[in-house]
Amino acid sequence: MRIIDRSSIVLGLLLMLGSAAVFAQNLDSLLQGVMGEETEYTTATFKATRILNGHSVEQMDEGQMDFRISHRFGLISSGAYEFFGLDQAHIHLSFEYGIKDWIMVGIGRGTFEKTIDGFTKIKLLRQSTGIREMPLSVSYMGGIYVNGLKWSDTERENYFWQRLDYVHQVLLARKFSPAISLQLTPSYLHQNLVETAADPNDIFALGAGGRLKLSKRISVNAEYYYLFIPDNETLSTPIYNPFSLGIDIDTGGHVFQIILTNSVGMTENAFLGHTLGRWLDGDIHLGFNISRVFQLKK
């Protein structure tokens, strides 16, 4: 009996050692995985799906719905009588949904030209390290915008296509460090109907935006679009490059963005084609975006 006991103890010990060895092996492979044997995708390049006015590479995950409320007020320079612009609010409301992790769609309604808009955003590449090294996140954003104003002249023949604008954007973003992300956004705006022959139906623009994270909940954002348009003087209405500065505040579930911008339009067709203010002339509007994300599907 004693012999058996002893041998069983020896056996037990051996087993324990063995399993420890197996465990150590598992730990090794796990560590290897963490150290680069697997692909690690970059997350949270930006806090929200918009840098400020324009889209960022961020998307809703599958089954997530984002309800967005945005306001842009009148000119801050209009003074106390106009409550620094707050008396003239432009709004944009939208529902945006992640069909899959790589594709999201959205539909919205804005004050500018009473526009109804829809967009599709698709992830093409994800920034990653590990087995797959990818320096950039690349997405495509396509939007369509329907002017909802009454026809200015009902006497003449009006067609539905005259209401439509289209925007295509390629979003190229890189998170350089946990604190700094930058994005370049080549953009193309097409307007089916413009006012005069001097106004371009097609406008190309290059956007640049960035995020500087100050703390876990707060970051500072900036966004600029350079418009490739002929001399402003020749256009029936001069338009300027939209520039926005803002702060992201993440309250967990909500993202607030507080914004200073020279554009009252919140949709791409509006801020690319109809930014009438200039920062240099003091044409600055206060605004905010609120984003509330709901998990509709687990």
Next chain:
Amino acid sequence: MRKFLILPIIMSLVSACYWENEEALYPEHDLCDTLDVSYSEDVVPIMTNNCYACHSNANAPDNSFGITLEDYEDIAASATSVVGAINHAAGYPAMPKGADKLDTCSIATIEAWVNMGAPDN
């Protein structure tokens, strides 16, 4: 394979493109008629809205060094100077003073009238 779903979505977004402008599409609405310009019907209203604040008989002595453009004889005599001034041409004082240039059609109307010999029609 599922990513090929992208194609129809993109295609739906780029369809139905037109390159139009209202000016060309509805020419009759903003047409600037410079063929048959009348002094009383076309020129005087432009002058009333833009010039007589300073250049009327009553206001001219105080506001415009006595240059009056209200009577037909006065404006006909200064016709060339008026065209130079409203075009902001070199050698002429830019008019209306301290304001934007007149709209293209107003300028074209006055030019056409002057080119017709500034008739009292």
